[in-house]
Amino acid sequence: MSEFPNLSETPVPVLEEVPVHKSEKNVVSLSELPEAGTGEKTLALKAAAFAGQSLPGLMDQSDLETPEPGEARLAEPFEQLRLVADRFEEKTSKAPVVFLASLGALAQFTARATWTANAFAAGGIKTAAPAEYASQDDMIAAFKDSGASLACLVSSDGTYETEAGPAAMALKDAGVNHVYLAGRPGEREAELNNAGVDAFLYAGCDLLELLKDAHARLAGAAGVENSDLEVRS
Numbered sequence: 761m762s763e764f765p766n767l768s769e770t771p772v773p774v775l776e777e778v779p780v781h782k783s784e785k786n787v788v789s790l791s792e793l794p795e796a797g798t799g800e801k802t803l804a805l806k807a808a809a810f811a812g813q814s815l816p817g818l819m820d821q822s823d824l825e826t827p828e829p830g831e832a833r834l835a836e837p838f839e840q841l842r843l844v845a846d847r848f849e850e851k852t853s854k855a856p857v858v859f860l861a862s863l864g865a866l867a868q869f870t871a872r873a874t875w876t877a878n879a880f881a882a883g884g885i886k887t888a889a890p891a892e893y894a895s896q897d898d899m900i901a902a903f904k905d906s907g908a909s910l911a912c913l914v915s916s917d918g919t920y921e922t923e924a925g926p927a928a929m930a931l932k933d934a935g936v937n938h939v940y941l942a943g944r945p946g947e948r949e950a951e952l953n954n955a956g957v958d959a960f961l962y963a964g965c966d967l968l969e970l971l972k973d974a975h976a977r978l979a980g981a982a983g984v985e986n987s988d989l990e991v992r993s
Contacts, residue, residue, distance in 0.1 A: 761839075762838060762879075762882040762967060763882070764878060765842075765878060767881050767886060838882050841882075841883035841968075841972065842883065844883075844884065846884065847988070847989045847990075848978065848984065851982075856974075856975065856978045857885065857887065857888055857906065857907065857910075858885055858887050858888070858910045858940070859887070859888045859903045859906045859908035859910065859912070859936075860876060860877065860887050860911075861890075861903065861911045861912065861914065861927060862891060862892070862893070862899070862914050863899075863915035863919050863920070863923045863927055864892075864923065866892055868916040868918075868919050869890055870890075875942070876942040876961060880912075880974070883972075883974065885971065885974060885975070887912075888902075888906040888908055896923075896926065896930055899930075900930055903931065903934055904934060904935075909935075909938075909978065909981035909982075910936065910937065910939075910940070910974060910977060911936045911938075911940070912941065913927055913931075913939065913940065914942045915942075920941070920943065921948075924941060924952060924955070924957065925952065925955035925956075926955070928952065928955045928956035928957045929955055932956040937977060938959070938974075939959075940959050941959075941961070942961050942962065943960065943961075943962055944960060944962045959973075
């Protein structure tokens, strides 16, 4: 859910439920089934199914597990953000996107660019594909063509030492309202912040909060009220 998301996935097709007219004959509840362990319970369930019953039909409400208050699946918050991304696209006619500001050569930024794209995709946010740029001006031109309002610097630590600060400043001057950097800042955090880097994206960061904040910033830049992006029940 949070490492290998698929933004192009389609809903799982399911068969339409067809009402079954049950006969009073052979109708049983789970409490009347044989004990498990000998195979008799499986045979009884099979016979009930052939008689037109479904497993839920054999259950009393008391047999159904009720989640404890506050209990939720670990993937649920990310699923909610994917739905928020769908609502954003409905409202704006374009998907939420972050520009990947790649620095240096392909070998220097590919690993982080791939990881970063997956991290944003976990919240339903697409990324503008990174590329090798001949100059900083070419990178800024690509940002402007992307239509994005957020950008994330992606490259190696060595490249960051000389290029991250100037690139962050240039992105801010070009209109980026929030600049991320893929990687841990280490001792250069204050220096990078002063240059225009607003947040750091790395394995172990609070990804969920970062994605929530990104959605809020995307909504603000697009002029969409957050209430308009609430997930519909």
